[in-house]
Amino acid sequence: MTFGPAELICQLLVGISRSMILFIVCAGLSFVLGVLRIPNIAHGTLYMIGAFATFSITKMFAGSSGFWIALIVAPLLVAVVSLIAERVLFCHLYEREHLMLLLFTFALSLILGDLVKIVWGAEYKSVSAPLLLKGSISILGASFPRYNLFLILVGPLVAIAIWLFTNKTKIGKISRAAAVDREMVGVLGINVSWVFAIAFVIGCYLAGVGGALVAPTVSITLGMDHTLIIEAFLIVIIGGLGNMWGALVGSLIFGITHSFGVLFWPQFAIVFPYIAVVIVLLLRPKGLLKSVW
Amino acid sequence: MFKNIIHSKWFGVVAGIFILLFICPLFAPRFFVYILALIYVTSLLAMSLNMVVGHGGLFQFHHGVFYGVGAYAVALMLTKSSMPMWFGFIVGPVVAAIIGLIIGWFCVRLTRLYFGMLQISLGSLIWAIVFRWYNFTGGDDGIHGIPMPSLIASLNSSYYFILIILVICLILMYMILKSPFGNTLQATRDNSQRCEAVGINVKRYQLGGIVVATFFAGVAGVLFVVLERSVFPDLLFWVLSLEIFIMCLLGGWFTFAGPILGAAITVALRTFVGRYTEYWTLILGIMLILVIFFLPEGVMGFFQGLFKPGKKEVTERGKS
Numbered sequence: 001m002t003f004g005p006a007e008l009i010c011q012l013l014v015g016i017s018r019s020m021i022l023f024i025v026c027a028g029l030s031f032v033l034g035v036l037r038i039p040n041i042a043h044g045t046l047y048m049i050g051a052f053a054t055f056s057i058t059k060m061f062a063g064s065s066g067f068w069i070a071l072i073v074a075p076l077l078v079a080v081v082s083l084i085a086e087r088v089l090f091c092h093l094y095e096r097e098h099l100m101l102l103l104f105t106f107a108l109s110l111i112l113g114d115l116v117k118i119v120w121g122a123e124y125k126s127v128s129a130p131l132l133l134k135g136s137i138s139i140l141g142a143s144f145p146r147y148n149l150f151l152i153l154v155g156p157l158v159a160i161a162i163w164l165f166t167n168k169t170k171i172g173k174i175s176r177a178a179a180v181d182r183e184m185v186g187v188l189g190i191n192v193s194w195v196f197a198i199a200f201v202i203g204c205y206l207a208g209v210g211g212a213l214v215a216p217t218v219s220i221t222l223g224m225d226h227t228l229i230i231e232a233f234l235i236v237i238i239g240g241l242g243n244m245w246g247a248l249v250g251s252l253i254f255g256i257t258h259s260f261g262v263l264f265w266p267q268f269a270i271v272f273p274y275i276a277v278v279i280v281l282l283l284r285p286k287g288l289l290k291s292v293w
Numbered sequence: 294m295f296k297n298i299i300h301s302k303w304f305g306v307v308a309g310i311f312i313l314l315f316i317c318p319l320f321a322p323r324f325f326v327y328i329l330a331l332i333y334v335t336s337l338l339a340m341s342l343n344m345v346v347g348h349g350g351l352f353q354f355h356h357g358v359f360y361g362v363g364a365y366a367v368a369l370m371l372t373k374s375s376m377p378m379w380f381g382f383i384v385g386p387v388v389a390a391i392i393g394l395i396i397g398w399f400c401v402r403l404t405r406l407y408f409g410m411l412q413i414s415l416g417s418l419i420w421a422i423v424f425r426w427y428n429f430t431g432g433d434d435g436i437h438g439i440p441m442p443s444l445i446a447s448l449n450s451s452y453y454f455i456l457i458i459l460v461i462c463l464i465l466m467y468m469i470l471k472s473p474f475g476n477t478l479q480a481t482r483d484n485s486q487r488c489e490a491v492g493i494n495v496k497r498y499q500l501g502g503i504v505v506a507t508f509f510a511g512v513a514g515v516l517f518v519v520l521e522r523s524v525f526p527d528l529l530f531w532v533l534s535l536e537i538f539i540m541c542l543l544g545g546w547f548t549f550a551g552p553i554l555g556a557a558i559t560v561a562l563r564t565f566v567g568r569y570t571e572y573w574t575l576i577l578g579i580m581l582i583l584v585i586f587f588l589p590e591g592v593m594g595f596f597q598g599l600f601k602p603g604k605k606e607v608t609e610r611g612k613s
Contacts, residue, residue, distance in 0.1 A: 039406065039410075092586075093585070093586075096585075098406075099352070100585050100589065103535075103542060103585060104581075104585050107578040107579075107585070108582075109578075110574040110575065110577055110578030111574075111575055111579060111582075114574050117571075117572065118572065226531075226532055230413065233410060233413060233414075234410070234413070234414045237410040237411070241406075267425055267426075267427070268426075271418065271422055271425065274417055274418040275418065277414045278414060278418060281399075281414065282399065285403050285407065286407065
């Protein structure tokens with residue numbers, strides 16, 4: 001096999017565009033992990049709900065506008081689901097042991113996963129990209145899908161939005177403070193329980209955004225949550241727990257190693273990112289960037 | 294050591310249960326025997342996990358990998374090599390323990406959540422290799438129709454084989470947990486700083502615990518192959534690992550026999566609920582939430598609490 005530079009660049013860009021979806025999901029996971037200190041296993045299932053909801057909404061509005069509406073509505077739907085789960089069940093458990101919280105999120109993912117099966121059935125679903133983003137452009141003679149270009153543009157926008165939220169808004173600052181020292185935040189008279197709720201919902205909202213964005217690029221199926229959540233965990237770990245830029249670096253490592261794996265050794269493409277993660281963890285056991293813990 | 298086992302007041306009850314289970318195939322229907330055997334395999338797996346989780350205090354998040362590795366090792370030995378068949382039965386647990394040693398060696402340098410996460414990543418690496426290596430492991434199809442020695446070829450004889458191995462393993466595990474090694478392991482769970490202060494190499498004991506636990510997980514993997522005669526990559530997937538974790542929690546993870554109860558409940562429910570509805574995981578999830586809210590020490594822990602009121606230390610142990 002021989003590759004020209006055009007193929008390599010294209011594959012790199014495909015890797016980066018996939019990384020952007022991973023980044024959006026992982027930033028949400030990392031945010032929840034930073035503030036609540038819980039690895040939320042249900043995060044992947046919420047991402048799956050986002051993708052399925054995008055399918056339904058796109059179908060509901062025939063025509064090209066459906067996807068854009070879905071991109072706004074589906075994440076909000078996910079946020080509502082997570083808010084209900086948080087306020088009804090999860091908020092009573094914060095005092096409990098860590099492992100219990102982890103298992104609770106696993107139980108939540110089992111329940112939500114089966115609810116998805118009840119609502120949408122077990123068949124494969126697919127969403128077509130909106131008209132504006134269909135087809136591909138040519139980069140140095142190799143064709144590159146427009147939708148992936150769109151993803152590469154969206155990723156940094158989301159990163160900037162999260163950065164603005166955590167650094168410039170009051171609630172963002174409070175949640176950052178709660179990540180560092182939650183007792184102190186409580187002492188200052190801030191309702192920590194609501195800070196947790198808001199942080200949880202925002203994290204899950206990002207999972208929904210990721211699910212909506214991924215919908216046109218993959219076949220939407222039950223079980224997509226299981227593969228994603230494990231990747232998201234690893235990305236958050238190699239990036240440094242709770243660090244948003246770490247999630248970006250981790251996603252890029254994961255996405256790019258995978259796309260080059262596809263190019264060089266397709267059969268074992270999924271092995272490459274795991275090897276990269278193991279190497280990073282052997283060199284920097286606590287992640288590349290500083291963890292907020 | 295044996296005196297302790299025989300003199301404990303539960304001995305009569307436990308022996309009675311085992312005798313009942315032993316004569317079970319004489320009158321019980323075939324399907325029931327199969328489910329019982331599946332419960333034995335699963336409970337051995339849950340018990341082996343509980344050695345490091347409940348007694349060792351480690352976040353062993355990806356225990357399923359060692360189960361799968363044990364199963365795949367024996368399956369590959371039986372289908373691809375011309376070695377004597379029984380040799381494969383020893384190879385399974387040993388390979389699992391070696392993988393446990395390698396993964397554990399990396400993991401024990403970290404603590405708690407980082408430990409669990411590194412284990413998930415290393416375990417997923419093994420899963421990904423097994424999942425993709427079509428020529429060797431059969432990829433996502435797995436390996437089916439594995440030949441068995443004629444001695445344990447029928448369902449009833451494999452039932453007895455599994456039960457006997459389970460009893461031997463349970464006695465061994467009990468002895469290990471009551472040995473100085475087991476006591477030290479539990480001490481490192483309760484207060485690792487103090488252990489280090491009195492000169493115990495905490496990491497080495499944790500690694501030892503992992504190797505022992507993964508060995509027994511490998512035994513469970515071998516027994517799975519004896520029962521099912523097939524292996525598939527889902528055995529190494531992280532969802533199974535968390536299910537085993539749930540079994541420990543459900544049964545009561547600070548008790549010795551709790552995981553057996555948890556495994557029995559989970560397998561039985563999966564079988565009988567699965568007959569009526571395809572939404573089995575929904576039921577499991579709701580059950581798990583109920584346990585988390587109302588029985589944080591598991592079913593076994595709850596009953597022990599009933600019989601021994603005033604013994605509150607169990608609740609405190611999990612924290613720290």
